[in-house]
Amino acid sequence: MKNYDRNWLMLMMACFFVLPTISLHAAENGKGNSNSNKFEVATSVSKLVFDTSNAPDLNKWTKEKFAPAIKEWVVKLTDVMASDGWKPPKKINFQFVVVKLKSADGAPAWALPSENQVCLRVDWFRENLDGEALGSTIHELTHVLQNYWTEGCDEKNCPEWASEGYADYIRWVLFEPESKGCDFVLREPEKYHYNDSYRVTAHFFGFVESRFPGTMKKLNAALRDHSFDDGKFWKKTTGKTAKELEADWRAANKEAAAKSKAKAE
Ligand SMILES: [Zn+2]
Numbered sequence: 727m728k729n730y731d732r733n734w735l736m737l738m739m740a741c742f743f744v745l746p747t748i749s750l751h752a753a754e755n756g757k758g759n760s761n762s763n764k765f766e767v768a769t770s771v772s773k774l775v776f777d778t779s780n781a782p783d784l785n786k787w788t789k790e791k792f793a794p795a796i797k798e799w800v801v802k803l804t805d806v807m808a809s810d811g812w813k814p815p816k817k818i819n820f821q822f823v824v825v826k827l828k829s830a831d832g833a834p835a836w837a838l839p840s841e842n843q844v845c846l847r848v849d850w851f852r853e854n855l856d857g858e859a860l861g862s863t864i865h866e867l868t869h870v871l872q873n874y875w876t877e878g879c880d881e882k883n884c885p886e887w888a889s890e891g892y893a894d895y896i897r898w899v900l901f902e903p904e905s906k907g908c909d910f911v912l913r914e915p916e917k918y919h920y921n922d923s924y925r926v927t928a929h930f931f932g933f934v935e936s937r938f939p940g941t942m943k944k945l946n947a948a949l950r951d952h953s954f955d956d957g958k959f960w961k962k963t964t965g966k967t968a969k970e971l972e973a974d975w976r977a978a979n980k981e982a983a984a985k986s987k988a989k990a991e
Pocket of ligand 1: 869893
C-alpha cells in the first residue's frame with residue numbers, strides 16, 4: 727500500500743468512529759436513467775451533483791436548502807483554499823447513502839477525496855436537517871477540496887491532526903462561528919495542545935489566523951504540496967514556533983475565560 731493510500735485510509739477512519747457497512751444503492755442508477763432524485767447544480771467553480779435516490783423524502787430539503795448553501799460555500803472555499811497550481815474538482819458528488827451500523831455511533835458523513843465525493847448518512851440526516859447536517863457536510867467538503875492525499879503525502883508533511891483541524895477550522899470558525907463549537911477550549915485552557923486535532927486545533931488555527939492573517943492559506947498550501955514541516959512552518963510563517971504560539975493561545979484563552987467569568991458575576 728502506497729503512503730498516500732494509507733493516509734487516505736487513515737482519513738476515512740479518522741472521520742468516523744465506527745466503520746459502517748455501506749449500501750451504495752445509488753450506484754445502481756445507471757447512465758441515462760432519468761432520475762428526479764439526482765440533479766446537478768452549476769457553480770462558477772465546480773458542478774455539484776446531489777443524489778437523494780436513497781432518500782426521496784430529503785429531495786425537497788436538498789433542493790431548497792442544502793444545495794443552495796453548498797453552492798455558495800464551494801465557491802467561497804475555492805477562494806479560501808486557493809494555492810498555486812490547484813484547481814477545484816470539475817465535479818463533486820453528494821451522495822445520500824443507507825448505512826447499516828453495528829452500533830448507533832458512527833459518522834454522519836464522510837469524504838472520498840480521491841473520488842470527489844461526500845457521502846451523507848440518510849438516517850442521521852433525517853434527524854439533523856436543522857442541526858448539524860450542513861456543518862458536517864462543510865467539514866467533508868473541505869476534505870474533498872484539500873486534495874492532500876496524493877503521492878508523497880505522509881504523516882510528517884500532512885499530519886492527520888492538521889488536516890482534521892483545518893477541516894474543523896473551516897466549519898466552526900468560518901462557516902458557523904455563531905455555533906461556538908470550539909469554545910469549550912476556553913473552559914480548560916491548560917488542558918489542550920495545539921495539535922489535539924479537530925475542534926481544539928480548529929480553535930488554535932482561528933487564534934493564529936487572527937494574530938497572523940494569511941497563515942491558514944499558507945498552511946493549506948503547504949499541506950497540499952507536502953512542504954509542511956511542523957518544526958519549521960510556524961516559525962517561518964509567523965516568527966514564532968508552534969510551542970510559542972501555543973503558549974500565546976493558552977494565555978489568550980485564559981484571559982477570555984476570566985473576562986467572561988467576570989461578566990457573568
Ligand atoms: Zn474529517
